[in-house]
Amino acid sequence: MKRCFLITLLLLLFCSLCASEFEKLKALDEQGLQNPDLYYNLGVTYWQTGQSGMASLYFLKALHLDSAHKAARENLNYSIRLSKDRDLYPQRLFLVRVFLEVYDFMNMNRMAVLNLGLLILSSLSLLWYINYDPAKERGLPGLVLGTMLCLLLISVSVSAFKAYRIKGNRQAVLLEESAELRENPEDSAKRVATIHEGVILDIRKTAGDWLFVNLPNGDGGWINGELVGRVRQ
Amino acid sequence: MKRVIFAIICLMPFVLAGISVDASVNKTRLSQTDRLEYTIRIRSNNRFDLSEPKAPEIELFSFVSTRSSSRSISTLSGLRSEREYIRTFTYIYIPLKVGSTQVPAQRIRVGNKVYSTNPISITVIKSSAPPSQGSSNALGGNAIVDPYASWQGGRMTGTTMILALPKRQTVYKGQPTIVSYYLYTDQMVRSFSLNNEQDFPGYGKSPFEQPNSLDYEVVNHQGKRFQRALIKQIVLSPNATGELRAPEISGSARIYEFGYMSQTVRSEDAWLDVLPLPEPQNIQGFTGAVGNFKLSYEISADEISLGEAVTLSLRISGRGNFNQFGNPSFPESDAQVSSPTSVDNLKAGIEGSRTLYYTIVPSEKGTYSLPALRFAWFDPALRSYREYCTKAQPIKVQSANVISYFSGLLDGGKAQTLRPMIARDMYPPYRNLMSRFWYWLLAALVLGATGVGLYFxxxxxxxxxxxxxxxxxxxxxxxxxxxxxxxxxxxxxxxxxxxxxxxxxxxxxxxxxxxxxxxxxxxxxxxxxxxxxxxxxxxxxxxxxxxxxxxxxxxxxxxxxxxxxxxxxxxxxxxxxxxxx
CATH class of the missing domain: 1.20.120 (Four Helix Bundle (Hemerythrin (Met), subunit A))
Incomplete structure (x- = not known):
């Protein structure tokens, strides 16, 4: 019996030594560790093994945690450019892209620091305004105070909006080579569209195992939930 | 000892759970004109990673090509849905000799485990009938349809033949060459239907051109006046040295001679002499390229911020065995470098350009020395090796800043390659500042201080x-x-x-x-x-x-x-x- 145990132990040790970097990353992920670099590296590895759906899913997971993860954003864009459904993604105007870049750059941690900084500046502005020489015109301190309060309000609102979006992230990715979107949540329902691995979906509602999803171009349809991976479980 | 064996047997199902590997052939008894398709199929209930196994060497057969596919099947078993992932690799061979042989057992590695297939016995018999119509379709079909192909007459008085004319009679191993198939005739050939194309060992091939109609020109052949029309052009890339026999094509010509009739025509034998490549001496970066190439390179930036990538694009243009040589490997340096992505603009895989994109992410700020990238090839015209070397160049790497994040905005973020993995020894849990106690304590302190200040x-x-x-x-x-x-x-x-x-x-x-x-x-x-x-x-x-x-x-x-x-x-x-x- 001791020998059996010893052999089992040796086999397990051997398997663990053979485990590749990929398996180590997967093990960390299965332990529930949340780290954008871990998700990014998993995405790159999945891409290298030909699983573009899983790659996109993990790039999205990295961006879910840290929207300013530039490498994950670039690799996701690269994956989208090579996907069969790339035409489904809308072409955005330059100014919209600029806005979205800034929005993504300001991840939750940067927003937190910005909020704190603006709070301090607003407090100082308020004290400056109140203690300003009453004999003088209060135009400048008033302007500074008003600006700071506006910025603080905007910053807090954006933070709240981002937190709401992160908490309610409904993104998912198709993991199969292809799948059909249907009019109703059943296999026999009329086909709406055929989509391919890696396409990013927005889950709107669920009915049992079926999900009603929106494609990047806004079209919607039902898909079996087992075929997709959700960014936020 | 018995206990040890018992323990291993008990553990085997856990180790091998869920994956099955089997091999099969389309025919175990085939004629010389048939093709052998050897298929390895891997099934699993879970997704698995697998690179393509090497084509097995089979005695009496010559390997022609391979293809692979993957699919997944969902089945309902009671209330449960089960999914099966299948990957298939098919290797195509042509028989060289009559006789019996065996496809050896193959060892397939899936993850960390190795699976073995069963050996399969094959018998090759002498062909007794001409190739069937069905097999010709599989080889590419024809472009010129002949509705009277089944009716054959025997009253013809002229000459109609197919000549295979290699562009070069002597080539080097790996040097692609075009073989043109012309229909020579002194009769009134209205159309030609291509039925079959027989391959021989020693080359890889790809179609170069196949006209839709017979476009005649007048030529003299062996002192006799003929009109000839191009039927097909094929690119041959020799992968063995010595004498190489060009593929043989056959088809039926529809001839008008006091009424329409059909005549089966087969191309005459054509041979090439394949020379071995000279031994490369003091040549670095040779990956098997043979041809006449021109190279250029471009570096996306000479000054970047830390975390940004610089892209080195190497453009190889000209004529050569693009489909047979590998990408030059990037020298070791203090940076993360992606595998190159290639963008081809090629005709028949031999003519055009290939651009290789290397993404390089320096790991430290300061000055990064971009090493020289070497590419060597054999030039058959000069009968010598040539070498191209990009210039080693310093790249200034500045500290990352806010502006550097938006550097990709103007080009629409169109990365040419996948950025490489980030080197990390540890992955600490990602914490949101707003979920930390001290953050809110700090905010409360600021608000408190403001309140006190306001009061006074x-x-x-x-x-x-x-x-x-x-x-x-x-x-x-x-x-x-x-x-x-x-x-x-x-x-x-x-x-x-x-x-x-x-x-x-x-x-x-x-x-x-x-x-x-x-x-x-x-x-x-x-x-x-x-x-x-x-x-x-x-x-x-x-x-x-x-x-x-x-x-x-x-x-x-x-x-x-x-x-x-x-x-x-x-x-x-x-x-x-x-x-x-």
Missing amino acids: SLLRIKRQREPEAYARLMADKVLQKFLRDSKTANNTDFYRIAESNLMRYLSQKYGIANGLSTPQKMELLANMNIPAGLITETQAFIDNCERHRFSPQQASADDIGRDILLLQSIVSAYSRLGGVK
């Missing part, structure tokens, strides 16, 4: 704008404190605290100097139109306090309770009077 600022403003109201406010505060202190004091301290605080209160409220004696303070109060009764009452309380302070006996609780009430009534009376007039 407002007091200061009040003192400047309304000094009386401010004085009253301060006096009320002192009073509150004084009453609080008096109530909590013990017997001996009560009168001392009561007296001093009452005097402080009066000083604060009416601006009386603290250094004056009690009678002087009372006199000043009298001058301030304070009612005489209140002054008398105050004087009496102070006298009472002094008496108790210097008395050897302690005051009783009743005395203190009574005096507290008295003190409160005095202070209330002063409060009602207002401040300094």
Whole structure:
């Protein structure tokens, strides 16, 4: 019996030594560790093994945690450019892209620091305004105070909006080579569209195992939930 | 020992769970004109990673090509849905000789485990019939349809033949060459239907051109006048040295000679002499390229911020065996470098350009030395190796800043390659600042400090704008404190605290100097139109306090309770009077 145990132990040790970097990353992920670099590296590895759906899913997971993860954003864009459904993604105007870049750059941690900084500046502005020489015109301190309060309000609102979006992230990715979107949540329902691995979906509602999803171009349809991976479980 | 074997047998199902590997062939008995398709199929209930296994070497056969596919199947088993992932690799061979052979057992590695297939016995027999129509379709089909192909006549008087004309008779191993198939005729050939294409060992091939119609030109062949039309052009890339036989094509020509009739025509034998490549000496970066190439390179930036990528694009253009050589490997350097992505613009895999994109992410700020990338090839025209080397170049790597994040905005973020993995020894859990206690403590401190600052600022403003109201406010505060202190004091301290605080209160409220004696303070109060009764009452309380302070006996609780009430009534009376007039 001791020998059996010893052999089992040796086999397990051997398997663990053979485990590749990929398996180590997967093990960390299965332990529930949340780290954008871990998700990014998993995405790159999945891409290298030909699983573009899983790659996109993990790039999205990295961006879910840290929207300013530039490498994950670039690799996701690269994956989208090579996907069969790339035409489904809308072409955005330059100014919209600029806005979205800034929005993504300001991840939750940067927003937190910005909020704190603006709070301090607003407090100082308020004290400056109140203690300003009453004999003088209060135009400048008033302007500074008003600006700071506006910025603080905007910053807090954006933070709240981002937190709401992160908490309610409904993104998912198709993991199969292809799948059909249907009019109703059943296999026999009329086909709406055929989509391919890696396409990013927005889950709107669920009915049992079926999900009603929106494609990047806004079209919607039902898909079996087992075929997709959700960014936020 | 038995126990050990028993333990291993018990563990085997866990190790091998879920994956099955099998091999099969399309025919175990085939003729010389048939093709052998050897298929390896891997099934699993889970997704698995697998690179393409090497084509097995089979005696009597020559390997032609391979193809692979992957699919997944969902099945309903009761209430459960089961999914099966299947990957298939098919290897195509052509027989070289008649005889019996065996496809050896293949060892397939899936993950960390190795699976083995069964060997399969194959018998090749002599072909007894010409190739069928079905097999020709599989090889590419024809472009010129002949509806009368089944009807054959035997009354023809002229000559119709197919000649295979290699562009070069002598080539080097790997050097692609075009073989043109011409229909030569002195008859009225209206159309030609290509039926079959037989391959021989020693080359890889790809179609180059196949016209849709017979476009004749007049030529002399062996002293006789013919008209000829191009039927097909094929690119051959020799992968063995020695004599190489070009593919043989056959088809039926529709000839008009007092009525339409069909004639089966087969191309005449054509041979190429394949020379071995000379031994590369002191050549770095040779990956098997043979041809006539021109190279250029481009670097996306010579100054970047840390974390950004610089892209080196190497463009290889010209004519050569693009489909047979590998990408040059990037030299070791202090940066993360992706596998190159190639973008081809090729005709038949031999002519055009290939651009390789290398993404390089320097790992440290400062100056990164971009190493020289070498690419070598054999030039058949010069009969020697040539080498191209990009210039080693310093790349300035600055600290990352906010602007560097937006550097990809203008080009629409169109990365040419996948960015490589990030080197990390550890992956600490990602924490949101807003979920940390100290963040909110800091925010509360800022808000608290602001509140305190506001309070004192407002007091200061009040003192400047309304000094009386401010004085009253301060006096009320002192009073509150004084009453609080008096109530909590013990017997001996009560009168001392009561007296001093009452005097402080009066000083604060009416601006009386603290250094004056009690009678002087009372006199000043009298001058301030304070009612005489209140002054008398105050004087009496102070006298009472002094008496108790210097008395050897302690005051009783009743005395203190009574005096507290008295003190409160005095202070209330002063409060009602207002401040300094």
